[in-house]
Amino acid sequence: MGGEKLPRLCKAGVSMRNIVLIGFMGCGKSVVGRKLASQLGLKHVDTDAEIERVTGKTVAQIFAKDGPIRFRSEEKLLLKKLAGKKDMVISTGGGMVLDPENVEMLKKDGILVHLYASPDVIYKRVKGRRHRPLLNRGDLKQRIKELLEERAGAYNAAELSIDTGKFSVDDVVSQIIEYLKERKLMD
Ligand code: S3P
Numbered sequence: 001m002g003g004e005k006l007p008r009l010c011k012a013g014v015s016m017r018n019i020v021l022i023g024f025m026g027c028g029k030s031v032v033g034r035k036l037a038s039q040l041g042l043k044h045v046d047t048d049a050e051i052e053r054v055t056g057k058t059v060a061q062i063f064a065k066d067g068p069i070r071f072r073s074e075e076k077l078l079l080k081k082l083a084g085k086k087d088m089v090i091s092t093g094g095g096m097v098l099d100p101e102n103v104e105m106l107k108k109d110g111i112l113v114h115l116y117a118s119p120d121v122i123y124k125r126v127k128g129r130r131h132r133p134l135l136n137r138g139d140l141k142q143r144i145k146e147l148l149e150e151r152a153g154a155y156n157a158a159e160l161s162i163d164t165g166k167f168s169v170d171d172v173v174s175q176i177i178e179y180l181k182e183r184k185l186m187d
Helices: 029-040 047-055 059-066 068-082 100-109 119-126 140-150 169-182
Strands: 018-022 043-046 088-091 110-116 160-163
Touching: 018 029, 018 100, 029 043, 029 088, 029 169, 043 047, 047 059, 047 068, 047 088, 059 068, 068 100, 100 110, 110 169, 119 140, 160 169
Parallel strands: 018 088, 018 110, 043 088, 110 160
Antiparallel strands: none
């Protein structure tokens, strides 16, 4: 069989810590997570998608019908369900790490990687998309700026930060893998 050899996990038969992607909306957590998981042969969990699957509602419906507090409690519940599980790439929703208890849970089993981008890049990526309730009010540029200011510091929980406005998805994935190798978390 041809094809590229997959990088092995840290030690044969030993579980690898999760790779957890955190960051603001529109910074590429889902697309990078999917690709990273497939390259490493790990399971990919996208927390928004998983919440939608479990509740049978879209994120926008949960925010509109049940309110943001309910959505945040679904996020926490999901992390509790994932506790102790390894060998996953987890793409979190942008607000997941606003709760310190969530950060603690994610750090327990995983390595946090922050994907970020400039407000302009974020604006270009999210405009025209209506599935993010927090961005559907007021002037979009202003809203992004406000939320970024409000959240300043929340994403510092990560040990690696990558500007996804400057690199392709493949390059971001390679940089994460390189970092895992440097940290001897992978051969
Ligand atoms: C949110 C980000 C969204 C989603 C929800 C709330 C946030 O996920 O969880 O709309 O508070 O930043 P993405 O970051 O995947 O867009």
